[in-house]
Amino acid sequence: MISLLLPSLFLLFQKTSALPAPNPKYEHAKQIFERLIEARGDKSMKAPELLWTVEAASGAYYTPGTNQITLEEKAYEVCTALGDQTDAALAFILAHELIHYYKQHGWEANFGRKFGD
Secondary structure, eight states: OHHHHHHHHHHHTOSOOOBOOOSHHHHHHHHHHHHHHHHHOOOSSOOOEEEEESOOSSSEEEETTTTEEEEEHHHHHHHHTTGGGHHHHHHHHHHHHHHHHHTTTTHHHHHHHHTOO
16 A cells, blocks of 8 residues: 555655646747757757746756756746747747756855755
8 A cells, every 4th residue: 555655655745846748838848948959069968858847936947966957837928928939038048047057057056065064
């Protein structure tokens, strides 16, 4: 019985519900995300994973040390409100987060935490 509950408990206690989601909005954002990665042309670092969440926190964010960038549905909806500039707006937001990843922003915080105790 407990073995059946463990996966559910794990999901309950996760920090975010951000998971890759096969939906048209996510797929649209993912296409733009992949084109940005391809345009960068640098294969020396593994490309980060794009996650999707319906939770609202900051629009989009890179979480240092996770190799993940999260796009919130609300940010996507704001971009679509721009009509024919939707793709440009999504590209701007996603490129901003990709730069955090490729420039390894956030390493300072992780470094400091190791010596904080």
